[in-house]
Amino acid sequence: MPAATPSPTPFHRAATALGQWIDSDYCPGGVEKMRAEPDRVDWVRIMPFIFLHAGCLGVIWAGASAFAVWTAVALYFIRMFAVTGIHHRYFSHKTYSTSRVGQFLLAVFAGTTVQRGSLWWACHHRHHHLHSDEPEDAHSPHVHGFWWSHIGWITSRRNFPTDYSKIRDLAKFPELVWLNRFDFVVPILFAVSLFGCGSLLAVWAPGLGTNGPQLLVWGFFISTTVLFHGTGCINSMAHLMGRRRFRTSDDSRNSAILAFITLGEGWHNNHHRYQSSTRNGFYWWEIDPTYYGLKLLAFTGFIWGLKPVPQSVLAEGAQADHHASVEAARLAAALHPELSFSSLKKVVPAAAALAVATAAAAQTTLPNKGDDPAIHKDVTALAHELNGHKPPPSLVESSRAPDA
Ligand SMILES: [Zn+2]
Numbered sequence: 001m002p003a004a005t006p007s008p009t010p011f012h013r014a015a016t017a018l019g020q021w022i023d024s025d026y027c028p029g030g031v032e033k034m035r036a037e038p039d040r041v042d043w044v045r046i047m048p049f050i051f052l053h054a055g056c057l058g059v060i061w062a063g064a065s066a067f068a069v070w071t072a073v074a075l076y077f078i079r080m081f082a083v084t085g086i087h088h089r090y091f092s093h094k095t096y097s098t099s100r101v102g103q104f105l106l107a108v109f110a111g112t113t114v115q116r117g118s119l120w121w122a123c124h125h126r127h128h129h130l131h132s133d134e135p136e137d138a139h140s141p142h143v144h145g146f147w148w149s150h151i152g153w154i155t156s157r158r159n160f161p162t163d164y165s166k167i168r169d170l171a172k173f174p175e176l177v178w179l180n181r182f183d184f185v186v187p188i189l190f191a192v193s194l195f196g197c198g199s200l201l202a203v204w205a206p207g208l209g210t211n212g213p214q215l216l217v218w219g220f221f222i223s224t225t226v227l228f229h230g231t232g233c234i235n236s237m238a239h240l241m242g243r244r245r246f247r248t249s250d251d252s253r254n255s256a257i258l259a260f261i262t263l264g265e266g267w268h269n270n271h272h273r274y275q276s277s278t279r280n281g282f283y284w285w286e287i288d289p290t291y292y293g294l295k296l297l298a299f300t301g302f303i304w305g306l307k308p309v310p311q312s313v314l315a316e317g318a319q320a321d322h323h324a325s326v327e328a329a330r331l332a333a334a335l336h337p338e339l340s341f342s343s344l345k346k347v348v349p350a351a352a353a354l355a356v357a358t359a360a361a362a363q364t365t366l367p368n369k370g371d372d373p374a375i376h377k378d379v380t381a382l383a384h385e386l387n388g389h390k391p392p393p394s395l396v397e398s399s400r401a402p403d404a
């Protein structure tokens with residue numbers, strides 16, 4: 001019987017962590033062994049991450065200017081686009097195509113987000129979809145609690161390695177593996193560039209009132225720290241906050257607030273229902289700036305082959321919204337029986353019908369009434385019922401879903 005491999009001593013763990021500062025693939029015991037360890041915060045490994053947060057305090061010495069603050073805001077949204085449009089919708093889900101040079105440039109751009117390499121990101125995200133809200137899910141708030149899913153999991157030693165065997169489609173590109181392995185290179189170059197730009201502006205455009213240290217603190221430390229927490233909100237809150245349109249096997253939700261913070265990722269329940277689409281906002285009223293940005297990129301020819309949401313999924317969503325609206329009308333009627341002739345009972349079903357009609361108009365290829373009467377059923381009948389009328393037999397008949 002082979003002898004059990006001794007668990008690493010604190011000294012070995014610290015030495016491994018220091019090695020990973022430079023080479024994130026440095027893993028003497030092997031990736032599988034490290035991945036099998038229990039969750040444990042690796043304090044040595046996360047020193048750069050702590051330094052990123054501590055760097056925000058540099059504002060005490062660097063001060064502020066309108067230019068520096070707006071740079072931080074702009075870099076937040078530009079790089080949130082990189083997180084969602086590149087780390088997530090390209091590398092994790094391959095929802096569009098580009099050239100080999102194109103994907104390298106995308107990976108460099110995504111490296112400025114300081115969320116480690118695109119391959120590490122994709123590897124862990126695909127794992128999340130495989131095990132959503134199960135014990136294996138590294139950042140499920142239902143399993144591990146809010147703070148662990150927001151920030152804790154990223155500090156855990158077992159979550160640092162990239163398991164290339166799980167992302168063979170990406171691991172076959174050595175240039176991507178190199179960027180992933182030495183994931184400190186792009187962030188350092190980015191930070192130095194910001195310092196350099198600030199220093200040049202201090203000389204060339206003194207009226208802006210900025211300088212190197214100020215752009216470094218605002219453009220890199222503050223903007224990147226906020227960007228991390230904005231992204232983390234999807235892990236911690238998108239399975240807690242919002243509405244569930246689709247009955248997925250997890251607890252993912254749609255939230256307009258999270259969609260604003262993350263440029264469209266807040267439509268998380270949609271995404272869990274259908275991951276291969278380039279857009280997460282399935283309907284026109286679900287604002288998805290990342291998708292609009294990708295559409296613009298597609299016009300330039302830099303990317304192509306954006307994948308749509310299948311009509312069957314759109315129809316399923318429209319039906320779910322319709323039934324939820326009708327249910328809300330029924331609930332309103334049940335809660336306020338004294339309002340049996342109130343305008344509320346006329347307005348709510350009418351609003352439901354309007355919502356469905358709007359959805360159908362936005363998606364012109366949705367099934368027609370003749371194809372699937374179930375989509376249009378019972379709003380009109382319900383309006384008759386709520387007003388104390390008996391629906392005409394023809395209406396009842398036509399609203400009946402066809403036999404399977
Ligand atoms: Zn999720």
Ligand SMILES: [Zn+2]
Pocket residue numbers: 088092093125129271275
């Ligand atoms: Zn995803």
